[in-house]
Structures are given as structure tokens and as C-alpha cells.
Amino acid sequence: MLRDLILRNRSYRRFYQDVAIDEQTLRELVDLARLSPSSGNLQPLKYLLSCDPQKNALIFTHLIWAGYLRDWPGPAEGERPSAYIVLLVDRELAKDTSGGDHGIAAQSILLGAAEKGFGGCMIGAIDRQGLKKALNIPRRYKILLVLALGKPKETVVLESVGPSGAIEYWRDNDGVHHVPKRPLDELILG
Amino acid sequence: MLRDLILRNRSYRRFYQDVAIDEQTLRELVDLARLSPSSGNLQPLKYLLSCDPQKNALIFTHLIWAGYLRDWPGPAEGERPSAYIVLLVDRELAKDTSGGDHGIAAQSILLGAAEKGFGGCMIGAIDRQGLKKALNIPRRYKILLVLALGKPKETVVLESVGPSGAIEYWRDNDGVHHVPKRPLDELILG
Numbered sequence: 492m493l494r495d496l497i498l499r500n501r502s503y504r505r506f507y508q509d510v511a512i513d514e515q516t517l518r519e520l521v522d523l524a525r526l527s528p529s530s531g532n533l534q535p536l537k538y539l540l541s542c543d544p545q546k547n548a549l550i551f552t553h554l555i556w557a558g559y560l561r562d563w564p565g566p567a568e569g570e571r572p573s574a575y576i577v578l579l580v581d582r583e584l585a586k587d588t589s590g591g592d593h594g595i596a597a598q599s600i601l602l603g604a605a606e607k608g609f610g611g612c613m614i615g616a617i618d619r620q621g622l623k624k625a626l627n628i629p630r631r632y633k634i635l636l637v638l639a640l641g642k643p644k645e646t647v648v649l650e651s652v653g654p655s656g657a658i659e660y661w662r663d664n665d666g667v668h669h670v671p672k673r674p675l676d677e678l679i680l681g
Numbered sequence: 682m683l684r685d686l687i688l689r690n691r692s693y694r695r696f697y698q699d700v701a702i703d704e705q706t707l708r709e710l711v712d713l714a715r716l717s718p719s720s721g722n723l724q725p726l727k728y729l730l731s732c733d734p735q736k737n738a739l740i741f742t743h744l745i746w747a748g749y750l751r752d753w754p755g756p757a758e759g760e761r762p763s764a765y766i767v768l769l770v771d772r773e774l775a776k777d778t779s780g781g782d783h784g785i786a787a788q789s790i791l792l793g794a795a796e797k798g799f800g801g802c803m804i805g806a807i808d809r810q811g812l813k814k815a816l817n818i819p820r821r822y823k824i825l826l827v828l829a830l831g832k833p834k835e836t837v838v839l840e841s842v843g844p845s846g847a848i849e850y851w852r853d854n855d856g857v858h859h860v861p862k863r864p865l866d867e868l869i870l871g
Contacts, residue, residue, distance in 0.1 A: 497713055498716060518869065521869060522684075523684060523687055524868075526684075526688060527788060528788070530803075532749075534862065534863045534868075536868065537868055537869070539869075558721060559722075579870070589805075590784075590805045591781065594778075594780075594784020595787065595788040596784070597784070597785065598784065598785040599788060602683055606682070613781070613785075615779075615780045628870075632870075635781070649716070658722050673724045675715055678711060678728055679727070680727050680729050680818075681730070
């Protein structure tokens with residue numbers, strides 16, 4: 492059931508770093524995105540893959556992790572992603588991705604990763620200029636998202652947004668990550 | 682397998698209009714979007730549901746169908762969607778959806794629809810001002826996408842983008858809808 496896969500597909504930020512993800516797996520995940528809808532069928536997204544420890548380390552330094560966990564600088568060595576997929580838009584093919592292409596692609600990729608027993612996080616807080624330079628990405632491409640991937644090493648639980656309305660995720664003393672979700676009735680206007 | 686579901690989830694624009702989709706089904710689909718990732722966990726998306734023939738007809742008049750099929754004004758009466766989900770962003774909760782929320786949500790919903798034997802199309806070419814007025818949508822919400830849903834009544838085939846590089850979908854004399862997709866190697870920069 493898709494619902495089970497969607498429930499399993501939480502945003503994970505700590506991983507068994509020694510569990511590798513190979514390039515063929517990353518290519519299969521990108522293929523899921525390739526076969527997903529694209530606004531005006533323009534297919535302007537491009538992908539950079541990384542499953543090499545050195546390249547992973549380079550990418551890692553340009554990411555800002557978990558904005559709401561202010562005392563947590565991101566996963567420690569040993570708990571970092573074992574792979575990344577960098578989503579770019581080719582500006583010669585599309586002016587923007589306001590139609591949602593990057594979200595569609597990212598969701599297909601993360602669901603595919605969950606199905607394969609992996610997990611990850613869509614990261615939008617990126618030092619884009621620094622990462623472009625570090626990876627020698629030509630000017631025509633714009634970085635949209637970085638998908639961090641690995642074998643999840645944390646428990647993520649969903650709960651309902653409380654009366655305070657706070658949507659900030661938080662981590663308890665046992666390291667369990669709590670994510671408040673708005674109830675369905677609040678999302679449906681009519 | 683997710684890949685099979687993604688392959689089945691083509692963009693359909695002609696439907697068995699008399700096959701209804703009930704409100705409970707639409708709510709289940711929105712719940713899949715609710716349980717999907719949201720940038721900064723802000724969850725700013727809201728949803729308007731329609732499975733009533735009169736409301737459907739109202740929504741239909743504000744949509745622009747299949748930009749590349751210039752001689753086709755959209756599905757004829759009898760082949761129109763039997764339901765819609767209108768995706769809105771609540772601007773009091775998020776300034777924009779550049780993180781991809783609407784694409785993530787739309788992909789979860791369409792995959793869910795495919796799993797249930799339905800199908801549809803993410804429509805971004807919308808007379809937004811007209812539709813907002815027709816549905817009495819308050820100013821704080823912005824229409825992002827309209828998801829047209831129904832029991833598909835057409836065959837959609839994927840093919841490779843040819844040497845011309847043309848990505849425009851086209852319909853042959855038998856009414857089969859052809860969608861050129863860029864090959865995987867073209868999408869992966871490294």
C-alpha cells in the first residue's frame with residue numbers, strides 16, 4: 492500500500508554511515524523521477540549523484556541541517572548520509588519550477604528509497620553558491636534541493652499539532668524525533 | 682513495486698465521466714499529501730475538494746488543457762474529470778512553496794489515485810483569478826495546482842525524445858497520447 496510507504500518515508504537525518512548506497516541504486520531512484528510528471532513535459536531537472544565518501548564529505552559541509560534543532564549542528568561523523576542526489580534545474584530548458592517539478596521528483600526518489608529500505612531528507616537550506624563552486628556546476632544550472640540518503644538510524648514519530656499551533660519538530664531525551672502534523676480537517680477548506 | 686505505480690501514473694485528460702469518485706476517497710488522497718514531507722514542516726497547503734457535477738463544471742471552465750494539443754479544447758462532455766482537488770497555499774503560513782511542497786503533495790495524491798484505479802492530471806494552466814472568484818476563495822490563499830481526477834479513458838505511451846529534441850506530447854489518429862521522455866543518461870550530469 493502506498494500509504495504504508497508514505498508513512499515509512501519520514502525525514503531522516505541520522506544514518507548508519509557505513510551502509511553504502513551504490514551508484515546503480517541512485518540511478519534507479521533518478522529513473523523514478525524521470526518517469527514522473529513534469530510541468531509542460533519540459534523535463535528541466537538534472538541530477539548529480541554522490542556515493543563516494545570524499546564527495547559526500549564535500550557536499551555535507553554546504554548543508555544546513557534541521558533548522559528547528561538549534562543545538563544540533565547536523566549528524567556526527569559515523570551518522571552521516573552515505574549518498575546524495577543533488578537536484579538542479581537547467582535554466583536553458585525552463586525558467587523556473589513553479590509547477591512543482593522538483594517536489595514531484597524528490598517525492599518519487601524518497602519513496603523509492605524507502606521501498607529499498609533506505610531513507611533520507613529533502614534539504615533546501617543549502618550554501619548554494621559554495622556547493623556550486625565545490626562541485627564545479629556550470630552557471631546554467633541552479634541547485635534546487637539536495638536529497639540526503641542513507642540507512643536511517645533514528646526513530647521519527649508523527650503526532651498532532653497541539654493547541655499552541657507549534658509545527659516545529661523536536662527531539663526528546665531518548666533521541667526520538669517528533670514531528671507535529673496538522674490534522675486533516677484543518678487542511679480541507681471545503 | 683513503486684516503479685509500476687509510477688509507470689501507471691500517467692497524465693490522463695479523458696475520463697469515464699460517469700464513474701464517480703466520492704468525497705471519502707478524495708479525503709484519503711489528501712491524507713497521503715498530509716503525511717508527506719513539507720519544507721520546514723510548515724504544512725502551508727490547503728485543499729478544496731469537488732466531486733459534485735455542478736462544482737466540477739464550474740472548475741472545468743477555468744482550466745486550460747494540454748497546451749501542446751492546439752486543436753483540442755479539452756475533454757468533451759462525457760469524458761471530463763469526475764473530481765478535482767484544488768491545491769492552495771495559505772500565505773499566512775508560508776511566503777511561497779519554492780521548497781516543492783505542492784509538487785510533493787500532488788505526486789502523493791496522483792500516485793494514490795493510480796493505486797485506487799483512478800488517474801488524473803496536474804494542471805497549472807488555470808484562470809486563477811476567475812477560479813478564485815467562482816469558488817469564493819479568500820485572498821490569503823493562492824491557487825497552485827488543480828488536480829483533475831477520474832477513471833482514465835485514454836492510452837498514454839512513453840517514448841524516448843528523438844533526435845529533434847522535441848518534448849511536446851502528441852496524439853495519434855487512434856487517440857493514443859504519446860509522451861517523449863528524456864533518456865536517463867541525459868539527466869545525470871555526474
